[in-house]
Amino acid sequence: MAAFNRGHVAPGATGPLAVLLKDESDSTIGGLWGSTLFGWLRIELLFVPEGQRGASLGSAIMxxxxxxxxxxxxxxxxxxxxxxxxxxxxxxxxxxxxGVVANCPPGNSRYFMQKTFALAHDQ
Known part of the structure; x- marks a missing residue:
């Protein structure tokens, strides 16, 4: 399947991507985990500890x-x-x-979101 998929897209950098949020003792306390594949970043998890939210850390990590x-x-x-x-x-x-999956989980919705980057050659 992987070979089939590669045959239909341009090659590009693939692999895991992480931006880690560390505390003063260099322990990981949050951050972003994802991967790049087929020219897109897939963000799988973003976590900022509750006590540090509202300080623009999430935006900086993104x-x-x-x-x-x-x-x-x-x-x-x-x-x-x-x-x-x-x-x-x-x-x-x-x-x-x-995209939206309504009532997933029941009483809520699951949202699928994307952002296209404004690349230097597009400006």
Whole structure:
């Protein structure tokens, strides 16, 4: 399957991508985990400890991950989040809604979002 998929897309940098949030003892306390594949960053997890939220750390982590993805040749990023998590946060960072699974989990929705990067040659 992997060979079939590679035959249909241009080669690009693939692999895991992480931006880690460390405490004063160099322990990982949060950050972003994802991967790049087929020219896109797939954000799988973003976590900022509750006591550190509201200090723009999440935005800084996202910006750093996007910069790393652009350096790998990515043209955009995608993620999913739930209605009770952070869709407004991602919208403020330029992500747009591309799909919704209603009542998942029951009483809430699952949102699929994407952002296309403004690359230097596009400006």
């Amino acid at each position: 910006q750093q991950a996007e910069a790393l993805a652009i350096a790998r040749g990515c043209i955009g990023a995608s993620l999913d989040t739930y209605s009770f998590q952070a869709p407004g946060f991602y919208e403020k960072l330029g992500y747009s809604l591309v």
